[in-house]
Amino acid sequence: MLNTSNKNNRKMIVIHGGHFSSLEGFYEEASEILMKDTDWKVGTLDGFDDILYGGFGVFENHEEIEILWKESEKSREDLGLKVTQEFYENKIKQGKPFNIELIQQKLNDLNEGKGQTLFDILIEIIESHKNIILTLD
Known part of the structure; x- marks a missing residue:
């Protein structure tokens, strides 16, 4: 889900923890929402980190974005x-x-x-990108 009318001019990207219960499922979710209309799919932690630099998915290099991770507690358990x-x-x-x-x-x-845990690693990867704000819901 992409919402470009965010009041702070950040593009809103929503990860739905209810859509997956494994690391492979997370990669599919990330590919679907971050790499829409491309042939490239996320398949590794490094690959996930790479797409967060932007420029070849739904946002540009250094573009200010916000990632809202819904059902993050479910993901914390699933990727625990x-x-x-x-x-x-x-x-x-x-x-x-x-x-x-x-x-x-x-x-x-x-x-x-x-x-x-894998969940902790994914959070650390997201937070290492200074142009991204992460909100766990």
Whole structure:
């Protein structure tokens, strides 16, 4: 959903947590709302970060936008500890090209209660873009 009549002249982009329950589902949602009418689809965390720079989706480079993440608590649970552990375990099983030592450390941190879940990582990626305001609903 795109709302270009936002009172602060920011383009409003809405992520609906009710539309997905997995990382792959999040990528599909992000592709649908951020990459509308393009052939490119989000498929990795790095790819998600890349599209937030703008210029080849629904907003331009450095354009001021706001992302409203509806049902974010559902997403926090869906992309929480268990799914993140599986995400790292799958990368370790796959081996190359992944940095197994780094991923094992991230998994260890997660298991010790001090690591980031996939939800936390997605939030950090969004917040690293200074032209984007994130609102969790």
